[in-house]
Amino acid sequence: MAPGWGALALLALAAGAAGGPRYSADWASLDARPLPAWFDEAKVGVFVHWGVFAVPAWGSEWFWWNWRGEHRAAYERFVAQRYPPGTTYADFAPLFTARDFQPRDWARLFQSAGARYVVLTTKHHEGFTNWGSPVSWNWNSVDTGPHRDLVEELGEALRERNIYYGLYHSLLEWFHPLYLDDKKNGFKTQNFVFQKTMPELYDLVLRYKPDLIWSDGEWEAPDTYWNSTSFLAWLYNDSPVKDTVVVNDRWGQNCSCHHGGFYNCADKYKPGTLPDHKWEMCSSVDRSSWGYRSNMQLAELMDASSIIRELVQTVSFGGNYLLNVGPTKEGVIVPIFQERLLSLGEWLGINGEAIYASKPWRVQVENSTNNVWYTSKGPAVYAIFLNWPRDDMLKLSSPIPSSDTEVTLLGFSGTLKWKKSPDKGLLISLPYIAPSVLPMQLGWTLRLEGVK
Numbered sequence: 001m002a003p004g005w006g007a008l009a010l011l012a013l014a015a016g017a018a019g020g021p022r023y024s025a026d027w028a029s030l031d032a033r034p035l036p037a038w039f040d041e042a043k044v045g046v047f048v049h050w051g052v053f054a055v056p057a058w059g060s061e062w063f064w065w066n067w068r069g070e071h072r073a074a075y076e077r078f079v080a081q082r083y084p085p086g087t088t089y090a091d092f093a094p095l096f097t098a099r100d101f102q103p104r105d106w107a108r109l110f111q112s113a114g115a116r117y118v119v120l121t122t123k124h125h126e127g128f129t130n131w132g133s134p135v136s137w138n139w140n141s142v143d144t145g146p147h148r149d150l151v152e153e154l155g156e157a158l159r160e161r162n163i164y165y166g167l168y169h170s171l172l173e174w175f176h177p178l179y180l181d182d183k184k185n186g187f188k189t190q191n192f193v194f195q196k197t198m199p200e201l202y203d204l205v206l207r208y209k210p211d212l213i214w215s216d217g218e219w220e221a222p223d224t225y226w227n228s229t230s231f232l233a234w235l236y237n238d239s240p241v242k243d244t245v246v247v248n249d250r251w252g253q254n255c256s257c258h259h260g261g262f263y264n265c266a267d268k269y270k271p272g273t274l275p276d277h278k279w280e281m282c283s284s285v286d287r288s289s290w291g292y293r294s295n296m297q298l299a300e301l302m303d304a305s306s307i308i309r310e311l312v313q314t315v316s317f318g319g320n321y322l323l324n325v326g327p328t329k330e331g332v333i334v335p336i337f338q339e340r341l342l343s344l345g346e347w348l349g350i351n352g353e354a355i356y357a358s359k360p361w362r363v364q365v366e367n368s369t370n371n372v373w374y375t376s377k378g379p380a381v382y383a384i385f386l387n388w389p390r391d392d393m394l395k396l397s398s399p400i401p402s403s404d405t406e407v408t409l410l411g412f413s414g415t416l417k418w419k420k421s422p423d424k425g426l427l428i429s430l431p432y433i434a435p436s437v438l439p440m441q442l443g444w445t446l447r448l449e450g451v452k
Contacts, residue, residue: 020243025233027223027259033236035261035278039212039246041357042116042164043315044348046341047282047324048106049121049168049290050150052128054329055092056082061291061326064089064126065174093128093139098146101331103157109333111161113341114348116356118158119166119214119322122151122204124291127173131207135199146331155208166212167204171197171226171250173217187225194227201231209241215250215260223252223259232260248280262320274317274360281314283307284324285340292326292334301336304343305386308442309371311344311355312384316373318360343442350411351445354382363398372396381448388444392432396448397425404450416446426451 023029053061058078060066067075068089079087110118123129123136131151132142141150155165173179178192204210213235218226228251236242249260257265263279265271270281284290285307288300302310307323314321323344325337333341348355358375361382366372371386372394383396407416407428417429428446 023233023236025229027229030229030232030236031259033261036244036246038164038244039117039262039320040278043320043355043358044114044311044344045117045119045164045166045280045320045322046110046113046115047119047168047284047290047322048154049124049284049292049324049326050130050331051121051124051291052089052092052096052126052145053124053291054327055095057292057294057329059293060289061124063291069174089126090139093144096128096141096145096329098141098148098150098329098331101146101148101150101153101327103153104160106154106333107157107161107163109338109341110158111163113323113345114352115163117164117166117212118154119168119212120151120154121168121170123170123173123200124168125170125172125174125217127170127176129200131204133200133203135196151204151208155210164211165208166214166246167208167210168214168216169201169204170217171215172220182225183220187221190225190227193225198227198231205235205239205241205245211241211244212246214248218250218255219253221252222254226252228252228255270313271317271319274364275319278318278320280320280322281310282322282324283310284326285337286324286326290324290326292328294328298336302340304340304347305442307340307344308347309386312373312386312443313365315355315358316360316364316375316384347442351384351443353377353410353447354384354445358382366396366398374398379449381451383446383448384443385446386443388441389430392430394428394430394446395421395425396428396446397421397423399426399448399451400424401426402450402452406449408447408449410445410447 023033049061053063056063059075066072067079122131127136127139129136129140131140131149133140138144141148158165176192176196178195182189182192223229235245247261249256249263251260257263263277264282268283285302286293286296286300287302311321325333327333354375358377361374361376363374373384375382381399385394401420407418409416412431412433416431418426421427
C-alpha cells in the first residue's frame with residue numbers, strides 16, 4: 001500500500017461493517033453488484049459545476065486548459081484585456097469568493113425543481129477542491145477563496161430536505177506535476193494516483209458519506225492506472241456507504257458504457273433504443289458550457305420545452321436525467337437558470353407520477369405527429385404526449401384496450417372518453433382545457449388502466 005494514504009485506508013476499513021456479499025477487485029465481481037434501488041426510483045437530478053473556472057466565467061469550465069494547455073488565441077486575448085500582465089490561473093482562486101452562497105436556498109430551489117438527487121463538483125480537472133482536501137494544500141476552498149467547506153455546507157442543506165447527495169470528482173488534473181510525470185512515463189508509474197487521487201476519494205467518502213460518486217477525467221489512462229477496481233471493492237465492501245452508494249462508469253479509458261454502476265457512456269448521451277443496463281443522461285441548461293459563462297446568450301440555453309422533451313425521452317428509455325447549472329463565482333444561480341429549474345419542477349408537480357419510480361413499458365415511443373412516449377408503474381401505463389392534437393383526438397396505436405380500460409389526464413379531474421381505433425389501439429377524446437386550468441403547455445400525461 002502506497003505511503004500517504006495507508007492511514008486513510010485503515011480508517012476506512014474500521015468504518016466499514018461486516019456482513020453481506022464480498023466483492024473482489026475485478027470487474028466481473030464489481031459489475032455483478034446490484035444497483036441500490038433509490039437511484040432508479042429518483043429519475044431526476046441536478047448537476048452543479050462550480051469551481052475557479054467561475055472567475056473568468058468565459059468560454060467554458062475548460063478555461064485553464066484552453067488558455068494554458070492549448071494556448072488558444074481567444075483565451076490569451078481575453079486574459080490580456082481583462083487582467084494584469086503576468087496573471088496566472090492561480091490568481092483567480094482568491095476571487096472565487098462564494099460570498100453569496102446560501103446552501104439552504106440552493107437546496108430549496110433544487111427541491112422545487114423536482115430533483116431527488118444533486119451532484120456537486122468537488123474537484124474538476126483544474127484540481128481545485130471545494131473542500132479542505134489534505135493533499136491539495138492551498139488549492140482548495142478552505143485555504144483560499146471562500147474559506148468555506150462548500151461540499152459539507154451543500155450536503156447538510158440537501159440532507160435537511162432528504163435529497164440524495166452525489167459528489168463529482170475528476171481523477172485527472174491537467175497540470176499537476178505528479179500527473180504529468182506519470183503521463184510522461186506512459187502511466188507505468190502511479191505517483192499521482194496514490195499521493196493525490198486515492199487519498200481524496202477516501203477522504204470524500206469518509207467525511208461526507210455520499211450517496212453517489214460521479215467519476216470523471218478518466219480518459220487518458222486505463223483503470224489499472226487509476227487503481228479503480230481496488231477502490232470500488234473497498235467502497236462496496238467496507239466503506240460507511242457500502243450498501244447505498246451508487247457510482248457511474250468513468251473509471252478508466254476502457255470502462256465507459258462497459259464497467260461500473262450506472263452508465264453515462266458520453267456527455268448528453270441518447271441511446272435511441274432501450275438499453276439493457278441502467279443509465280443516466282447528463283445535460284446542461286447552457287448548451288455550450290457546464291460552468292457559468294457571463295457572456296452566454298439566451299439562444300444558447302435550453303428552453304423549458306427542450307428540457308421536458310429530454311427528460312421524457314430519457315425516462316422512457318429507462319434512464320435518469322441529470323440537468324446541470326453553473327453558479328457564479330459568488331455562489332449565485334442566475335435567474336434564467338432558476339426559471340428553467342422551476343419550470344421543470346412545475347411540470348413534474350403535475351406529471352411526476354409518470355416519471356418517479358416508473359419503469360420502461362414494452363413500447364417506449366410511438367412514431368406519430370404527437371410525439372408520444374410511454375412509461376409504466378405497476379398496472380398503470382402512462383402516455384406522455386408533447387404536442388396537443390389539433391382536433392383534440394389523440395390516437396394511441398400501442399396500448400391494447402379492454403372493457404375495463406380507463407383513461408385519465410394527470411392534473412385534470414374525471415375520466416376521458418375513448419373508443420377502439422379501427423385498426424388498433426385507442427382514440428381518446430381530450431378535454432377542452434382553458435390555459436388557466438392546466439397551464440403547463442410543455443407536455444401532458446394520460447394514465448391508462450386496464451390496457452395491455
